[in-house]
Amino acid sequence: MKKWLWVILAFAAGIGLGLLYGWAIDPVDFVDLTPETLRADFRADYILMVAEAYEAEHDLDLAARRLAIFGSNPPAEIASEALQFGPSADYSPSELSTLEAFVQDLRGWQPSSGVTP
Amino acid sequence: MKRIPWEAILALLLGLALGLGYAWIFSPVRVVDAVPSVLRADFKDQYRAVIAASYAANSDLPRAEARLALLGDSDSYQSLSGQAQRALASGDALQSYQLAQLASALQGLAPTMKSSTPTSSAAKASPVAETAISPVLPSTSTPFDDSILFPEYTPTPRPTRTPLPPPAAPFELLEQEPVCDETLAEGLLQVFTITSNNRRQIPGVELILAWAGGEEHFFTGFKPEIGNGYADATLSPDVIYSLRVASGGTVLTGLGAPLCTRTNGETYVGSLKITFYRP
Structure with missing residues (x-):
């Protein structure tokens, strides 16, 4: 009886050690990730860059294509993320106004010539 | 002598294998909060292009x-140059222009054009003109280092709206000479753009080669193996060209491929080397 208790305990300890090693000490290395996995501040910064470029280029189709990196949600919805995140990340008033104008323009945007963002 | 507890050791190893299998295969750590350096290569390219577009807008x-x-x-300049070349090859002149501009800026060179709204001729430029006598730019591939480092994340600095750089001085002609070298392609037009003070080569300079019935836009810096300020095109024999830098400066007219003579007396079409400098 005592022998089986040791076997069960060793088995449980093995599982515990395996999980510890596989999750904490040497977890799976991830490369080739998609943009959806980016941390919120990087996502927001990317959106801000698109908004800054749009401010100079005035090309909503191009801006929408650039935002499509984050999936198939409407571009205005994607851009709104940065607008919501900005105040907590100390975005400057000019950056926030750039984002706000960008989101406003995207709300009225319709894909042209079959471009799907 | 005490007996070795094989059963317990086997159970431990079995448990270890099951635990590792579960942790690595069935339920690996979920990736959230990733950094841009671990993005797939094509997404990195897109991220880099947007950085260049943003830089074109704010010059920061x-x-x-x-x-x-x-x-x-590992080398942002090489990555930008390589991507600019690929963008140009795929017909995206605007993205190529923005990437080349940022690459130039990284080398400590002022942008050759005002950075905002780069929608001028560069955006409309086609790598190949549509006329029958269009000179063809030799295709090249730029070697660039794809190795990836994983630097510690440093937060992006908050904006510092830097003033736009003062307009750069227009390019002027430094040197124009026919080159009779049989090892070079016939009718090769070689153009270099350099700074006047330390003769550093300037990449990302848009050049316009025009002839009766057409014109060709091309950029320096897409053949870094020859020089960061190097660009070339092919001159057709018996066609008269003019050459200028798109941002302004000297306009060279009456250009043509020179005729050279081989040692056996035969003639062949030589090449032309032109160097512009920025005062």
Whole structure:
């Protein structure tokens, strides 16, 4: 009886050690990730860059294509993320106004010539 | 003598294998909060292009550099140059222009054009003109280092709206000479753009080669193996060309491929080397 208790305990300890090693000490290395996995501040910064470029280029189709990196949600919805995140990340008033104008323009945007963002 | 507890050791190893299998295969750590350096290569390219577009809009080089560092490129200049070349080859002249401009800026060179709204001829430029006598730019591939580093994340600096750089002085002609070298392609037009003070080569300079019935736009810096300020095109025999830098400066007219003579007396079409400098 005592022998089986040791076997069960060793088995449980093995599982515990395996999980510890596989999750904490040497977890799976991830490369080739998609943009959806980016941390919120990087996502927001990317959106801000698109908004800054749009401010100079005035090309909503191009801006929408650039935002499509984050999936198939409407571009205005994607851009709104940065607008919501900005105040907590100390975005400057000019950056926030750039984002706000960008989101406003995207709300009225319709894909042209079959471009799907 | 005490007996070795094989059963317990086997159970431990079995448990270890099951635990590892579960942790690595069935339920690996979920990736959230990833950094840009671990993005797939094509997404990194898109991220880099947007950094260049943002830089074209605000000319904030320190911020662009900080953003580029997040991508973990071992050499941002090479990555930008290589991507600019690929963009040009795929017909995206605007993206190519923006990437080349940022690459130039990284080398400490002022942008050759005002950075905002780059929608001029560069955006409309086609790598190949549509006329029958269109000179063809030799295709090249730029070697660039794809190795990836994973730097520690440093937060992107908050905006510092830097003033736009003063307009750069227009390019002027430094040297124009026919080259009779049989090893070069016939009718090769070689153009170099350099600075006047230290003769550093300037990449990302848009050049316009025009002839009766057409014109060709091409950029320096897409053949870094020859020189960062180097660009070339092919001159057709018996066609008269003019050449200028798109941002202004000297206009060279009456250009043509020179005729050279081989040692056996035969003639062949030589090449032309032109060097522009920025005062």
